Amino acid sequence: MVRLEPYSPTPAARAGRVFMVVAPFVMGLVCVLLSFVPLGRIFGSSLTPAFALMAIYYWAIVRPEMFPPLAVFTVGLVFDLLSGGIIGLWAFVYVLTYAVVISQRLLVVNAPFTVFWFGFLIVAVFAGAVAWAVVSIYYGRPVPPSSLMQHMVLTVAIFPIFAMIFGRVQARVLPGS
Amino acid sequence: MDPNRTALPFREFSHRISLVFMLTLAAALLLLGRAETYVFDRARQVVTDLAAPLLEVASRPVAAARRVIERTDEYAYVFDENERLRAENARLLAWKEMALNLEARVARYEALLNVQIDPSINYVTGRTVSDAGGPFVDTVLVNVGRDQGAKSGQAVVDTDGLVGRIVSTGPKASRVLLLTDLNSRIPVVIEPAHYKAVLAGDNTEWPRLEYLTNISAISPGDRVVTSGDGGLIPQGLPVGLVIQTSDGNLRVQTFADRGRLNFVRVLQYEFPSQVERQDPPDVLKGPPISSSADSAASAATNSTGAE
Secondary structure, rough: OOOOOOOOOOOHHHHHOOOOOOHHHHHHHHHHHHHHOOHHHHHOOOOOOOHHHHHHHHHHOOHHHOOOOHHHHHHHHHHHHOOOOOOOOHHHHHHHHHHHHOOOOOOOOOHHHHHHHHHHHHHHHHHHHHHHHHHHHHHHOOOOHHHHHHHHHHHHHHHHHHHHHHHHHHHHHOOOO | HHHHHHHHHHHHHHHHHHHHHHHHHHHHHHHHHOOHHHHHHHHHHHHHHHHHHHHHHHHHHHHHHHHHHHHHHHHHHHHHHHHHHHHHHHHHHHHHHHHHHHHHHHHHHHHHHHOOOOOOOOOOEEEEOOOOOOOOOOOEEEEEOOOHHHOOOOOOOOOEEEEEEEEEOOOEEEEEEEEOOOOOOEEEEEEEEEEEEEEEEOOOOOOOEOOOHHHHOOOOOOOEEEEEOOOOOOOOOEEEEEEEOOOOOOOEOOOOOHOOOOOOEEEEEOOOOOOOOOOOOOOOOOOOHHHHHHHHHHHHHOOOOOO
């Protein structure tokens, strides 16, 4: 009987596997960078959506094991450092939102896209409310919420586009999901 | 026993522990961020310097797309724009005559009164490479850093007026706090009444006017310029126009549009009071007597020789 050699993956296969594991996190970081690219100026506006929140929600629902709390925290912290705002604000908001999403994940995980989208609407409202409360406490007075509301409305409005992109990446890079 | 059956609850448990730990860490950061500013400022600068080249590359297609849209708009309204520019040109020619007369008169007065005018302002031009990113912060990154002479506190203007001031600098990039940010405070003067106030950003599109002593003397449409108080920002930079909101408050519509920021100038300005300190000597000494006597003697000798 022929004895089989123990299987050892090639370096390329290993690299591919590492990429598969870190792909959602890398996409989260790309979303953070994208938030600072002045895309709104194409249309003469300074409004940018919360791309990172979309990535966190999507991967927390679809593949939570590939987007652990450490990744969420890192994404939030990088956002805080790049934005020049309150340190820890978005790290805190994103980790708290992630915890809520994980706890309610089973409600939307196999539901139609409209339910998935509606879930994101609730998550965006929750994240916005927490962020507004933290900032208002930090400055000791209620902060005008108009720009936050515009930010979240835009985020919810363009979520389907990004959900589609994440879905494509998931189908290509993470087969079997 | 199947090891996977024990691994699953353990993984879930570790996931929950990790979640609680990260939440605590984020909350601790929120509290520490206020106290330990130096460490976080350094971290912020390092991350900003790393991200600035990427953002600069990413912002170029955006700027190109913006130019295409602007060009299309310009072509669509070229005739109307031409008419408007002709009318404006006629008006400006009259203003030019008046400005030349006033310039000559001011120069004459300055010469008569020996007025010490402010030193000239140097500037470095850069491009905004990033947007604010979040709804609670109004800052942008410009690709002018310490290597180009940028310093914290320097004013940043675009073609329309004051944009903000630099709050942190790295070797290649600087962060500009815009006038609309919650933390922005700029000393201004409202013309023509010449009342001083502080322009305070509050995360809305129109910053507030604070510490205004006489509100009744100000009316919508008045011009707001920098006062130069505090010595950071030069005097007389155009900021915006006074507007009245629906609730009756006076706010300022800034000339600079944060949605259209592209090329900006970083003003390198030295406040006139920042001169080198000159301490008086400990003991005041008169001119040495011997040397004056020698010079008098030599002068006498010279005059004798000339005779």
